[in-house]
Amino acid sequence: MHFFDRLADRIAAADSVVSVGLDPDPDRLPDSVLDADLPRWQFNRRIIDATHDHAACYKPNAAFYEDPDGWRALQETIAYAHGKDVPVLLDAKRGDIGNTARQYAQILDDEEGPAADAITVNPFLGRDSLEPFLQRADKGVFVLGRTSNPGGEDLQDLELASGEKLYERVVHLADLWNGNGNVGLVVGATNPDELEDIRELVPDIPFLVPGVGAQGGDAEAAVEHGLADGVGLVNSSRGIIFAGEDADARRDDSGDAFFKAAGQSAKQLKQRLNQFR
């Protein structure tokens, strides 16, 4: 099944476009998971238990898993999310020359364990660097379009000789690369004008819109422009998974209060976004 069909089914089932970002910063984990064999996995398991009713997708960021225990935690997390019938978008921002890109793309096909359903990629090296991902018609490939961070403007807003902005050129290319109908775009919620501009350029491509929550992005613009025919994702990571971070909840041995707060935060974001769908 194609990723965007799978995602459309999940959005309908959960009545949600919330992507829950699984970025388990080791310095912010609650006491209740610290004694586990794999604290990040234990943390994610409880976050998934608390949030899956409201999740269209889980988005683990690879940066939080790049060590041996981390990869085990990631595999367990992907399998567990699939067990709850929620797709997984691995935020890895890959992009490299051909043979390296082919190697990177194997992460979509892990024979040893469960594999992600979609991935984020960096377009800076051009089409061939993304080809091994684009060829995977069943997997979603989210190309960085206009990122949410302040420095996103340093390169992405540069005006080319043609009069286009660089990010507009990337969007145009992403559209050309979409022969398999598996391409999405990453556009930050902190840039509502660019969100609108990009939606006009590519009416049919679903967006992943990060930057609501901790980065203070525009939730209404994220929904208004992020969805293509109702399909797209609005991500919050820290705003959900660390919602229970007040000192008492964090030190509570059971972790119940901490994870309950994550569930409530995911539910609130779902309801807020649904007002604009």
Ligand SMILES: O=C(O)c1cc(=O)[nH]c(=O)n1[C@@H]1O[C@H](COP(=O)(O)O)[C@@H](O)[C@H]1O
């Ligand atoms: O590709 C991404 O997901 C991404 C792109 C972007 O422009 N901005 C952005 O914040 N992200 C990711 O989205 C998540 C945002 O996390 P919070 O700011 O905690 O909600 C992180 O994993 C970022 O790496």
